[in-house]
Amino acid sequence: MAGAHEQWSSRLAFIFAAVGSAVGLGNIWRFPYMAGENGGAAFVLVYIGFIAVVGLPVLIAELTVGRRGKLSPTNSIRKLSEESGSSSKWGWIGHLASLTGGLGLLSLYSVIAGWVLAYIIKTATATFVGVDAAGAQAMVGAYVGSPGTMVFWHFIFISLTVFVVARGINAGLEKVVTYLMPILFLLLLVLVGYAMAAGNFLEALSYLFTPDFSKINGTVLLNAIGQAFFSLSLGLGTMIAYGAYLPKSISIHRSAALIALADTGVALLAGLAIFPLVFAFGLSPSSGPTLIFEVLPIAFGQMPGGVVFGTMFFVLLGIAAITSSISMLEPAVSWFEEKQGITRVGAAIFGGTLAFVVGLLTVFSSNEWQSIIPLASLGVVEINGNPATYAEIISFIVSNLIMPVASLMLAIFVGWYVSRDHLRDELDLPEGGIFELWHVSIKYVAPVAIGVILVWGLMPQGEGLPVEEAAPVEISEEAQSTSDASEIQEISISSTE
Numbered sequence: 001m002a003g004a005h006e007q008w009s010s011r012l013a014f015i016f017a018a019v020g021s022a023v024g025l026g027n028i029w030r031f032p033y034m035a036g037e038n039g040g041a042a043f044v045l046v047y048i049g050f051i052a053v054v055g056l057p058v059l060i061a062e063l064t065v066g067r068r069g070k071l072s073p074t075n076s077i078r079k080l081s082e083e084s085g086s087s088s089k090w091g092w093i094g095h096l097a098s099l100t101g102g103l104g105l106l107s108l109y110s111v112i113a114g115w116v117l118a119y120i121i122k123t124a125t126a127t128f129v130g131v132d133a134a135g136a137q138a139m140v141g142a143y144v145g146s147p148g149t150m151v152f153w154h155f156i157f158i159s160l161t162v163f164v165v166a167r168g169i170n171a172g173l174e175k176v177v178t179y180l181m182p183i184l185f186l187l188l189l190v191l192v193g194y195a196m197a198a199g200n201f202l203e204a205l206s207y208l209f210t211p212d213f214s215k216i217n218g219t220v221l222l223n224a225i226g227q228a229f230f231s232l233s234l235g236l237g238t239m240i241a242y243g244a245y246l247p248k249s250i251s252i253h254r255s256a257a258l259i260a261l262a263d264t265g266v267a268l269l270a271g272l273a274i275f276p277l278v279f280a281f282g283l284s285p286s287s288g289p290t291l292i293f294e295v296l297p298i299a300f301g302q303m304p305g306g307v308v309f310g311t312m313f314f315v316l317l318g319i320a321a322i323t324s325s326i327s328m329l330e331p332a333v334s335w336f337e338e339k340q341g342i343t344r345v346g347a348a349i350f351g352g353t354l355a356f357v358v359g360l361l362t363v364f365s366s367n368e369w370q371s372i373i374p375l376a377s378l379g380v381v382e383i384n385g386n387p388a389t390y391a392e393i394i395s396f397i398v399s400n401l402i403m404p405v406a407s408l409m410l411a412i413f414v415g416w417y418v419s420r421d422h423l424r425d426e427l428d429l430p431e432g433g434i435f436e437l438w439h440v441s442i443k444y445v446a447p448v449a450i451g452v453i454l455v456w457g458l459m460p461q462g463e464g465l466p467v468e469e470a471a472p473v474e475i476s477e478e479a480q481s482t483s484d485a486s487e488i489q490e491i492s493i494s495s496t497e
């Protein structure tokens, strides 16, 4: 049970690990296109509001449960429920979050992150130089149309993740984030500087920060709160697991505020690194998940220094991805270790293998198995009015169901069932003030807000379903486009309109 007894060796190590988890593809790949698809600044504003009002309280709750329990998410929750005399069934939140959610998301995440690794090499070898829209799309089509290549990079990325997690908290996770997070910040600043110098920075600024409130509607709200959860790594047990290794001397509420601030800051900076390039070339900010893989190579392919800065960009994405993927595997691994008495190495390989195998569904649903549409004949599973592929279904289940359901249940558990004194003791706060504010948020505000999203999100098809985050939505379109040149044209037109 190495994990359960280890502790972060310093506050900085913990902050790097937690920020590393929060800052991921969610900030650099997902946030810009979500902002692009949901009206720009209006979305950004609502998103920041949700981070502060719902995300931060849930983040504090997860870290508190972890540190009080000092075990895997499931067993930490059980321990707290025993301590407060409530049912140990609450532990199921931990299973839902870490086993189904964490490994499920890892399976998808690794496919996208593998794609990023492949693009590091493509950019560094100047493949994108002089490429136009059709060329960039053809490259995306070629990538998602070759399952062998996708499986290869998916395997490489999962293996890296397993390797780090297998080494434990101090020699694995902490070491990696301590090296990589400073590099990540540096790369991001360099890229914002480059975008300032070479792109259309002013247009990007006004796009991100001049809200048009008429653009806020139900869908924008749903997407914004979903993005807030996704970005802060909530609802998958990650922050409970990381809290378990937190020494008592570190302030949870201050750390949480810092994590939320850094996470939001990175998302905004990523927007400022990406949109100036998009605008400089008259490309579309709302082209969806392809923004990074299809639109940016066009910009990098034409700009001075594009090879160097383009490579830096994909390295940045790769770093952001690995410091997040390790945090998706850790909660499950800590539970396997405790429960099954297997070693950490064995647990990491086991969890990684599960995620790898499930990830194959994502890979093949973008090409070979694209026509196999589960349940479509029953008319049950439709996303955005279209029959859904495996990848879309997994993505939908994790980000639109597991994350909010687990967070809602945790908020109810912490707000209504865990003793107030234990919480205050763990947070090391006096009655009133910050503690009261947080307690009201976790007891009333968060459950109501999340409950509303869930009801909205589960409403029958149409406007209410925030499914744009699913990378594979785009994979499947692109895979189709490889088979028919005229469709490339069509997609190209619609994505730049």
Ligand code: PHE
Pocket: 021, 022, 023, 024, 025, 026, 027, 105, 230, 231, 232, 233, 234, 236, 238, 324, 325, 327, 328
């Ligand atoms: N926060 C990560 C990102 O933005 C994703 C993540 C979600 C990581 C949940 C761990 C748990 O990419």
